[in-house]
Amino acid sequence: MAQDVRVLNNNGLDRAITRRACGSMEVLEAQLAADPTQAQRMAAIEAHAQRVLSNPSLQRTTAGTVIIPVVVHVLYNTAAQNISDAQVQSQIDVLNEDFRKLNADANNTPAQFAGLVADANVQFVLAKRDPNGAATTGVIHKLTKVNSWGTNDAMKNSKRGGDNAWDTSKYLNLWACNLGQGLLGYAQFPGGSASTDGVVILYSAFGSRAKFSGGTYTTTYDLGRTATHEVGHWLNLRHIWGDASCGTDQVSDTPTQQTSNYGCPAFPHVTCSNSGDMSMNYMDYTDDKCMYMFSTGQSTRMNALFASGGARASLLTSLGGTAPRAAAPTLATAYPNPASDVLNLSLPTGADASRAAVHVFDLTGHEMKQVGYNGQGQVRVSSLPRGLYYITVGTGTDVTRQRFEKE
Template sequence: MTKLYIAALGLLGLASPALAQDARFEFGTGSESITTRRACGAMEVLAAQLAADPAQAQRMAAIEAHAQRVLSNPALARTAAGTVIIPVVVHVLYNTAAQNISDAQVQSQIDVLNEDFRKLNADASKTPTQFAGLAADANVQFVLAKRDPSGAATTGVIHKQTKTASWSTNDAVKNSKRGGDNAWDASKYLNLWACNLGQGLLGYAQFPGGAASTDGVVILYSAFGSRAKYAAGTYTTTYDLGRTATHEVGHWLNLRHIWGDASCGNDQVADTPTQQTSNYGCPVFPHVTCSNSGDMSMNYMDYTDDQCMYMFSTGQSARMNALFATGGARTGLLTSLGGTAPRAATTLATAYPNPASDVLNLSLPTGADVARATVRVYDLAGHEMKQVGYNGQGQVRVGSLPRGLYYLTVGTGADVVRQRFEKE
C-alpha cells in the first residue's frame, strides 16, 4: 500500500471505523428489503475501488488538488456564464413489475434534482436563521438525454428486465454481461441506475476519479422520484421525496458526507459546521456537537429523512462547480450534446434508382431550386468522388464510379441530407 493510497484513505475518511455505514433494515416479501434508516454505500464502494485500483488514489488526489486551487483562487473558477446542463440517462433494471418504475416517476426525480440543486425547493424556507445566508444555488441543472451516444433520438430512460432479484454495491448493475446495463459515455452523461438494492441501502455513488465504466449513481427503485410530484409511483415511506438522488449526485459532484466520515471529521468544505457523526430522522435544531453552534443536519449530505434535508451550502456549491472549471474532472459535460435533440430526418431529397448504373435522379421538395442544389458523392472512407457530375437539373451522373457503395449528399441551403446508394 503506497503512501498516496493511505493519504487518500485519510482524506476521504476511510481510515476510520465510520466506513461501516449504520444501516437498519428488515426483509419484506421475497427479496425486497425495507429500509428503516438511511444508508449510503458510497464510501464502502470507494474503499473497494481504491483497494482494487491503487492508481485511483492518484487520480482523486489530483482532482482534490485542482479543487483546492480553484477554491483558493476565484480567477480559476468557471468563466462561462449560465447554468451547467447535465444530460441524464436512467437505467431502470427490474425483476418484478413493481420495480419497473414509470417514466413519469423518473421525471419526478429529475424535477427534484433541479429544484434542490438550484435552491428552488419550497422547503428551503425552513433553513434555520443561522444557516439561511449559506443556503446556495449550485447552478447545476439536469435534463433527461434527448440523444444517445450514437446520435440517435432517445427518451433518456432505458427499461431492462433482469433475472437478478437484488443488487449489491459490486457494480454488477452497471454491467450488461452481469445482468445490468452498461453506462453511457460518462464524460457526456450522468448515468443513474434505478434497481432493487439489497442490504437496506438507499443508494451509492462513484466519486470523480473512478473508472468511466462504473461512473454514476445507483438508487433503490422505490427511493427514486417523489411521491409529492407523482403520487402513482412506487415508493418507500420516509424516503419518497427524491432526496436520496440529491444526496448521491452530491457525491458524484465530489461532496463528502457532512460529518467527514469520522468523529468530528472534515468534509473539505469550510462553511459546514464540524459535527460528530451522521444525523437520522428529523433532529430538532440546534443539535450541538463538536463544540459547534448546531449541526447542519438539514444539509443534503447528512443522513436525515427526505423531508428534513433541504440545502447545500455556498462552500459545497463552489466545490461542485470546481469540477467544471478548466482542467476539472467533469468538464466534458459542458460540451455534451446529450441534452439536445437530434435534427429530425427530413425528406429534403431522395435519389433513384438505387442501385444505379449511370444516372441518379433527385427528387426535391416542391419549391426547391434544383439548379442551386449542392451535390457531392463520397466513398465509405469519406473521400469525395470528383468524377461525379451534377447537371443542375436533378440528375447526377455516376457512370464513371467503380462498382460499390457510396454516400450522396444534397444541400439546398436550408439543410443537408445524406443517402447511401449502390453503383452497379
C-alpha cells in the same frame, strides 16, 4: 444469457430500511483497495478543487448554468420495480429544484445557516440524444433476472444482468433498481473507473411522491432526496460529518459535526463544539423531508469539477441534452455513372416514381428533350451525345441535381 446473471441476494426479501444508508464510502474503500492508481487520480482532483477554491478567478462565473444530460437505466425483475417515466421525471424535477435552490423547503433553514443556502447552478435534463446520435427519451427500461443487487456495480454491466453505462464523460448515468442490502443508493466519486461512473438508487426511493403520487415509493424516502445526496457525491461532496468523529468534509462553511444525523433532528444539535449540526444539509443522513440545502462552499466545490481542467468539464460540451436534428431527406440518386443507355433513379423513401419530375440539361443549361423518363425510375439516355450533363429529379419535397456522364 442466463448463465451470466449473478444473483447476489436470492432470498427474495428486501431488508427493511429502518434508517438512511448510503453505500458510497464502502464502494470507495473497495475501489481504492482494488486499484491503487485511483487514489492518485482522486488526489489530483482534490488538489485541483483546492486550487480553484482558493482562487476565485479560476471559478466558473455564475452566469453559466451547467446542463447535465441524464440517462436513467430502470432495471426491473418485477412490475413494481419498473418505475414509470413519470416517476423518473419527478426525480429529475427534484434534482432541478434542489441544485437550483428552488425547493420550497429551503425556507426551513435555521437563521444561523440561511445565508449559506446555495444555488449550485447545475441543471439536469433527460437525454434527448443517445451516444449514437439517435433520438431518445433518456429512460431505458430493462427486464433482468436479477432480483436484488448490491454495491458491486453489476447493475452497470449488461453481461451481469444490468445495463452498460452510456459514455460517462457525456452523461450522468442513473440506475434505478432493487439495490438490496438495506441501501437507498450509492454513487461513484470523480476519479473512479469510467465504466462504472454514475449513481445507483433504490427504485422506490427514486422520484417524488409529492410530484407524482402514482409511483412506487418507500415511506420517509419518497421525496427524491436520496438522488440529491448521491448526485452530491458524484459531484465530489463528502458526507457532512467527514466520515469520522468530528471529521472534515473539505468544505469550510459547513460546521464540524460528530457524526451522521437520522430522522428529523431538532435544531440546534450541538456537537464538536459547533453551534449546531447542519443536519438539514443534503449530505447528512436525515429523512427526505428534513434535508433541504447545499452550502455555498459545497456549491463551489461541486462547480470546481466544471472549471478548466476539472474532472467533469467534459459534460459541458455534451450534446446528449440536445435533440438530434431531423435526418436530412434522402435525395434521389442516378446510377450508373457514367451511363450509356439507361440511368436508374434511386428515390427517397415514400417518393412516387410515377410523379417524379425528371429533366436533363447540358452544362450550359439547355434541356435535352430527347431523353425519356418511363415513370418507373428509368431514364433512357441512349440518344444523348457523349458528354457531361445534369439530371434534376423533383419528388414533390425535394429537387436533386446530379451531374452524370453519358459514355
